[in-house]
Amino acid sequence: MDKPKVATASLAGCFGCHMSLLDIDDRILKLIQLVDFDKSPVDDIKKFTDRCAVGLIEGGCANEENVKVLQDFRRHCDLLIAIGECAIMGGLPAMRNGIPVQECLAEAYQKGPTVHNPSQQIPNDPELPLILDRVYPAHEVVKIDYQLPGCPPPADTLWEALVALLNGKPLHLPYELIKYD
Numbered sequence: 199m200d201k202p203k204v205a206t207a208s209l210a211g212c213f214g215c216h217m218s219l220l221d222i223d224d225r226i227l228k229l230i231q232l233v234d235f236d237k238s239p240v241d242d243i244k245k246f247t248d249r250c251a252v253g254l255i256e257g258g259c260a261n262e263e264n265v266k267v268l269q270d271f272r273r274h275c276d277l278l279i280a281i282g283e284c285a286i287m288g289g290l291p292a293m294r295n296g297i298p299v300q301e302c303l304a305e306a307y308q309k310g311p312t313v314h315n316p317s318q319q320i321p322n323d324p325e326l327p328l329i330l331d332r333v334y335p336a337h338e339v340v341k342i343d344y345q346l347p348g349c350p351p352p353a354d355t356l357w358e359a360l361v362a363l364l365n366g367k368p369l370h371l372p373y374e375l376i377k378y379d
């Protein structure tokens with residue numbers, strides 16, 4: 199019988215949530231007996247090859263490409279799980295939300311104390327995704343089915359949640375597996 203498929207993405211994240219997933223250590227061997235990974239930085243598959251039972255989303259949406267990837271995940275995944283504070287509420291990247299985008303770009307490319315940019319050009323190649331006016335949590339862009347908090351969520355939290363959902367069981371995480379830092 200075909201195994202259910204899991205896809206993962208890092209949007210405006212730091213890959214720390216993916217590192218936490220790998221922190222399940224030797225249970226990764228059990229995980230690959232339970233599921234096949236589809237589109238994910240874990241296996242470097244760039245496009246969906248099949249419908250997925252679960253999609254794990256790290257990071258919020260900071261640019262237009264993040265939005266397209268998140269919408270693509272919603273289309274291809276039965277359950278979409280926001281993992282980590284960035285996906286759930288924007289996280290630390292959302293600290294820019296109170297600052298106009300032009301000011302952020304000027305600080306990054308023109309006026310910052312470590313910037314060397316004689317032309318004062320702000321990158322504008324059409325290949326670059328446009329930055330959004332603010333960082334949006336995943337649930338403001340698409341419907342999200344579950345949120346697993348933490349920065350990152352502990353490996354045990356990710357493991358317990360994945361195993362329960364893949365087995366069609368309700369998600370009852372014990373108090374000690376819920377953290378927000």
Ligand code: SF4
Binds near residue numbers: 285350
């Ligand atoms: S929640 Fe924390 S660990 Fe996860 S992507 Fe955001 S900053 Fe990184």
